[in-house]
Amino acid sequence: MESDKQRQCVTHCEDETYALGRRLAENCRGGELLGLRGELGAGKTALVRGLAAGLGVDPDRVRSPSFTLVNEYRGGRLPLYHIDLFRLAPGELDRLALREYLYGEGVCAVEWFERLGEPLQDYIEITLTFVDEQQRHIVAAAHGVGYDPLLRAVSA
Numbered sequence: 824m825e826s827d828k829q830r831q832c833v834t835h836c837e838d839e840t841y842a843l844g845r846r847l848a849e850n851c852r853g854g855e856l857l858g859l860r861g862e863l864g865a866g867k868t869a870l871v872r873g874l875a876a877g878l879g880v881d882p883d884r885v886r887s888p889s890f891t892l893v894n895e896y897r898g899g900r901l902p903l904y905h906i907d908l909f910r911l912a913p914g915e916l917d918r919l920a921l922r923e924y925l926y927g928e929g930v931c932a933v934e935w936f937e938r939l940g941e942p943l944q945d946y947i948e949i950t951l952t953f954v955d956e957q958q959r960h961i962v963a964a965a966h967g968v969g970y971d972p973l974l975r976a977v978s979a
Contacts, residue, residue: 841869848874848930856926870932
């Protein structure tokens with residue numbers, strides 16, 4: 824069920840998940856926080872590659888920052904901050920100075936968002952769930968203000 828603060832769609836292949844990321848990026852103005860949830864292989868990084876392309880960053884540069892925690896991509900119309908919290912231990916967030924990315928001027932995409940553990944007010948949470956090997960059920964829920972254009976991009 825969709826509400827005015829939630830949208831959903833199904834992508835049928837990785838290219839469609841990538842295209843969704845591109846549509847999202849086209850609606851970003853800077854300062855957006857996208858919290859990505861989903862199992863390993865659900866398409867979180869494919870979505871971020873699409874974000875990069877939509878922001879004018881070469882998507883081939885995008886790699887999941889599982890070991891580096893943060894990859895910063897510049898050269899597009901907005902900076903893209905790609906954070907992966909998969910290996911983050913509880914309590915480590917305070918030591919890592921991630922807040923400058925979370926609340927920065929660019930677009931911040933956080934994989935394994937549920938591990939953040941910090942209460943936030945303005946973000947869009949995007950959950951990718953396996954339907955089968957290729958298809959993904961994607962639910963986007965806006966928390967705070969300013970995310971209506973991104974929600975519309977999900978159901979476009």
